[in-house]
Amino acid sequence: MALMFPRLARNFARNGYYPTDEITLERSLQALIPSTTGRMRIFDPCAGEGVAIxxxxxALGRDQVDALAVEYDQQRAEHARTLLDRVLHSDLMDTMISRQSFGLLWxxxxYGDLVADHSGASQYQGNGRRRLEKLFYQRSLPLLQYGGVLVLIVPHYVLDDELSGWLCNHFTDLRIYAAADPTFKQVVIFGVRVRRQDLARPREVTQVRDRLQAIGTGQEVAEELPATWPWEPxxxxxxxxxLEHFYRITLEPEQFSAEIQRLKGLWPDFTLHFGQAGIQPRPPVKELSRWHLxxxxxxxxxxxxxxxxxxxxxxxxxxTYKDKVRKTEFTEDEDGNVSEVRILTDRFxxxxxxxxxxSSSPNFGRVLTISSSTSAYDISAGDETRLWIITEADRSVTTVLLPEDY
Known part of the structure; x- marks a missing residue:
């Protein structure tokens, strides 16, 4: 499948889109073979239309591979979804992805210098020239598991002392070749991620680092990616x-709308929260205490x-209102001195x-106060509690409601 017509390459570059050319892709895939057993998971954090991944x-065996990707452009992300298993329409810096979850990082x-207002500018850690390529490398590296394969495609002039050092500290079996199409001055770097203590001898690491820097400065030209891979794949x-986490942190308006349509909000539970006015409430199991009331x-x-x-x-x-109950206690000591203690207790x-x-009541239209006062409970007959209705005008008792009335 062709990735890009050469005559359109410069138009893509003007839009910040640098897809891998077809010949470079075909030759790069010759350097990869599937594992003998187990299911593989591969990832492209800048997938474009998703064709490369x-x-x-x-090439690795579609039935044994889960292909995932992230793409910033909406149209390209939608196209990638037709080819891959899972695609996030997002900036890589705005994603949450589980670490060490992929066996191949493409x-x-x-390409370009990192500007201050970029979303990931604060995440960049380095002292060299601030480049987008280096930022995406830093963000993507933790996602590759140890023993996983890296295929890195960048312009050769990005390989400064800092990036070369990162590659030599994180990968072994590093190989670098020039892309088949020289339009973007790209190089293809292969490597296997290892722990720092598993790296080769310092002298060999230094030799690889010096070669990467020489290619980056133009002192040495990388040989073109071979048509037939001569080394062990x-x-x-x-x-x-x-893969516990693979999602975007923030949502675009279109994505937010899609999530609302998918989750339906609270509408499925509408009848659970509303429309309950016509339902007769059940009486309590036992008579309410003052606290429950x-x-x-x-x-x-x-x-x-x-x-x-x-x-x-x-x-x-x-x-309800809060009142205070006053209680006075008198105590006498051995000498006959009497002390007075006043205790104020809050009550609701x-x-x-x-x-x-x-309509037939003489108090029709009047506002009354029903108070469960202490005296009302004290004069209750048996277990029956009486509620006194007291008028607002003169606070005189006008009616007594017995429990059998309500």
């Missing part, structure tokens, strides 16, 4: 870690229109405001 998946990052190892009043559970069996209609609104008193709406 899709071709890599087919990295052809955007790089084996893409099976994945050992689960106060909580029900404060929560507004005791409110609305109440009609008794006798036909009396009240509009109720519950409330429930109050129900009632609007009398019984």
């Amino acid at each position: 899709a071709e890599a998946a087919h 990295l052809n990052p955007p 790089y084996a893409v190892v099976p994945t050992t870690n689960e 106060a909580l029900a009043l404060a929560a507004g559970a005791i409110a609305g229109v109440v009609t008794s069996r006798s036909g009396r209609v009240l509009v109720l609104k519950g409330d 008193v429930p109050i129900i405001r009632a609007w009398e709406m019984t």
Whole structure:
């Protein structure tokens, strides 16, 4: 599958898009072989239309490979979704991806100097020239598992002392070749990620680093990627870690709309939270204590229109207020001295405001206060609790409601 027509290469470059040419891709894939056993997972953090990583998946055996990618451009991301297993439309710096989850990292990052307002500028760690290629390398490296294969495609002049040192500190079996199409002055670098203690001898590492720097400065020209791979191919190892995280941190408006359509918000539970007015509440298991009554009043559970069996209609609104109970204690010591201790204890008193709406009542239209006072409980007959209705005008008792009325 052709990735790019040569006559369109410069137009792509003007838009910041540098796809790998077809010949370079075909020759690079010759350097890769699948692992003997196990399922592989490969990743392209700057996938473009997804053709390069899709071709890599087919070369390794499509049935045994999970191909994932990230692409910043929306149209290219949509095209990549038709070829790959999972694609994020996002900037790589705005993603959350599990570390050491991929056996192959195909990295052809955007080219250019890193500007201060780039989303990942604060994530860059280095003292050399601040380049996008180096930023994407830093962000992508932790995603490759140890023993995984790197295919890095960058302009040769990016290989300064800093990037060359990073490559030599993180990879072994490094090989560098010039791309078949010289339009973008690209080089293709192969390597296997290893731990620092597993690197080759310091002298060999220094020789590789010096060669990379020489190619970067133009003192040495990398030989062209061979049409037939002359060395032992790089084996893409099976994945050992689960991909727990693979998502974008922030959402574009289109993505947010798609998530809303997928999750439906709270609409599936609408009847659970609303439309309950017509349902008759069940009575409590036992008579409410003062504490339970106060909580029900404060929560507004005791409110609305109440009609008794006798036909009396009240509009109720519950409330509570805090009062203090004064208690005085006298103690006498051995010498006969008497001391007085005054104790103030907070208590919550429930109050129900009632609007009398019984047409035959002499208090029709008046606002009443239903108070469960201490004296009301004290004079209750047996286990029956009486609620006193007290008028707002003179605070005189006008009616006593018995439990059998409500």
